[in-house]
Structures are given as structure tokens and as C-alpha cells.
Amino acid sequence: MKPIIKTLKHWPRPLPQNRSAVTIYPFILFRTPEARRKWLDHEMVHIAQVEEKGWFRFYSSYIWHHLRYGYKGNKYEEEASHKDPVDKNRSE
Numbered sequence: 001m002k003p004i005i006k007t008l009k010h011w012p013r014p015l016p017q018n019r020s021a022v023t024i025y026p027f028i029l030f031r032t033p034e035a036r037r038k039w040l041d042h043e044m045v046h047i048a049q050v051e052e053k054g055w056f057r058f059y060s061s062y063i064w065h066h067l068r069y070g071y072k073g074n075k076y077e078e079e080a081s082h083k084d085p086v087d088k089n090r091s092e
């Protein structure tokens with residue numbers, strides 16, 4: 001499925017406040033057009049991960065890895081990081 005990509009004027013509270021992009025399948029949400037340019041490839045890896053595992057299995061496993069290993073140690077983020085921009089400041 002083709003993701004629904006949005007750049008939000010307001011970044012609501014429930015979204016991670018220290019991130020500039022987040023994938024909540026089938027949506028990819030960006031904080032700014034610049035974030036969209038930088039992080040689209042990374043977020044597309046998460047789209048593929050959801051499509052491979054299924055929505056519930058992916059997000060429950062993602063959250064488990066996040067709590068257990070943190071953002072950087074999360075295997076899903078590790079895989080997506082191969083698509084990160086060279087000048088990354090903030091991630092998702």
C-alpha cells in the first residue's frame with residue numbers, strides 16, 4: 001500500500017516530541033518540509049517493516065525493542081538507519 005504522507009502544521013502531543021518524523025502505518029508524518037526531504041527514505045523502511053510483519057506484530061515488537069534497547073539499539077531503527085541523511089540532527 002502506498003503510504004499517506006503528511007507534513008503537519010501542528011505536531012500533536014502524543015507524537016514523540018523529540019522526533020521530526022514518525023510512521024504510523026499507513027501514515028508518514030513529518031514536522032517540516034525539510035524533515036520530509038531528509039527522512040522519507042528512513043520512514044519508508046518502517047513502511048516495509050510493517051508490511052512484512054503486520055501492523056500489530058510490528059508495533060508491539062517495535063515498542064518492546066524500544067523499551068528494552070532504546071532508540072539506537074532498536075533493530076528496526078538500526079535497519080532504517082542505513083537510509084539516514086548524512087547530516088542528521090534529529091531522527092525518527
Ligand SMILES: [Zn+2]
Nearest residue numbers: 042077080092
Ligand atoms: Zn525510524
